[in-house]
Amino acid sequence: MTTNSSYKNIYLIRHPKTEAPDGVCYGNSDVFPGESSLMEATEKVRSKLNEVDLDACYSSPLSRCRLLAERLVGAKNVDTNELLREIDFASWEMKPWSEIPQEQQKEWGDDFINCKIHGGENFFDVQKRIVEFWEQVTRTATREILVVSHAGLLRALLAHLLDASPRKIFAIEVDYGDVIQVKWSNKSYYKIKFL
Template sequence: MIIDLLRHGEPRGGVRYRGHGCDDPLSEQGWRQMWQAVGESSVDWPWDGVLSSPLARCRDFAEALCARRPMPLRVASGLREVGFGDWEGLTREQVRGGHPDEYRAFYADPVANRPPGAEPLADFRRRVEATLAAESAALGVRKILVVAHAGVIRAVIGWVMDAPDAAIYRIECDYGSISRVSRDAERGWRVGFTNRRR
C-alpha cells in the first residue's frame, strides 16, 4: 500500500491558526498550489482512491480531483485538523500580543502547553491513526491520496516513525506539499519522503 499525503493549499484569510473550528476555503493561490502538486494530467496520477478531511480547504479540492478523473472518494471527519481551542482563527500576532505568556509557553513546549480549549495532542494522534487505518481499509485500493492538514500529515509520519509527540513538530509541511508512507508485508510501514513540492 502506498499513501501520499497532500497538504491543502493556502486558504483565504492569510496565515492564522486553523484547526477544525476554522473552515476557510482555498484562495486562488491555494488552488494553484494543489493542482501543481498533483500535476495537470490525470493520466499521470498514480492513485486509485482519495481520502479527505471534511474541511473545505481539503474537501473542495478532493472533489474537484475526483471529478476530473473518477475514482472513489471517502470524506472522513477523523482527518480534520487538530483543534486549536481559543486560538482558532487568530493570527500569531494576535496571540502573541493578547496572550504573550501562553504564546511563549506553547512554542517552548507545544505538547504540555496547549492553547486553552485545544485538543490534546495524544487524542488527536489516536484519532488520526484510527481513521487512517479504518478508512484506507474501507477504500479497498492500494494507492491512496490523502488530502489533509499539516497536523494530520505530521501525525501519520510520527505514527510510522514511532516518534514522540514533541518530535512531530519538527516535520516541515508546506502548502501543497506531498509526503509518502508505504507498507509492505516484509518491512511494514516506511516513510518514503516528506514535504516534496513540484
C-alpha cells in the same frame, strides 16, 4: 525481513495555502484557499502523482482540503472524514495571535504536546485521530489511496509511523501541496518517500 507482495500506496497530501489573514490562529476553522493557490497545489500534486490510477480518495471536510481533493479526483469520488480535520484550537480559533495572552502562548509553546490551555486539542488528541483513520484505511482492500489533510495531522502520523519524538517531528517540513508516499505492506514493513 519478508515483505508482503500485496502492498498499497497511500499518498498523503497537504492542502493549498489559505486566504486566512496573516497573524491569525486557525486550525479547525473552515478557511478557504485562494483560487491561485488551489490551482498551484493541484498542478503540483498531479505532477508528483504522475497519473497514478487511484482507487480511493479521503479528505478532511475542511474546504482547503476538500476543494483540492475534488480538483484531483472529482467531487463524487471524495470521501470526507472527520478524523482528518486539523487541530481544534477552540477559544483561539480565528483570533489574532496578538490578542492571545502571551502567558497562554508561552504555556502552550512550552508543552504543545500535552497542553490544552485554549480548550481544544493537543498533539496526542490529533495523533489519536489520525492513527484511528490510518488503521481503518490500511485494512481496506483498496491499493492506491489519496489522503488530503493538514500539516499537523501528517506530522502526527509520521511521528507514529517512525516512532519519533512529537517535538522533533516538526523539524520535517511539509509544504502546501506536498506529497508523501507510504508504500504499505503491513505494520512491520512499510516505506515512506517524499515525492
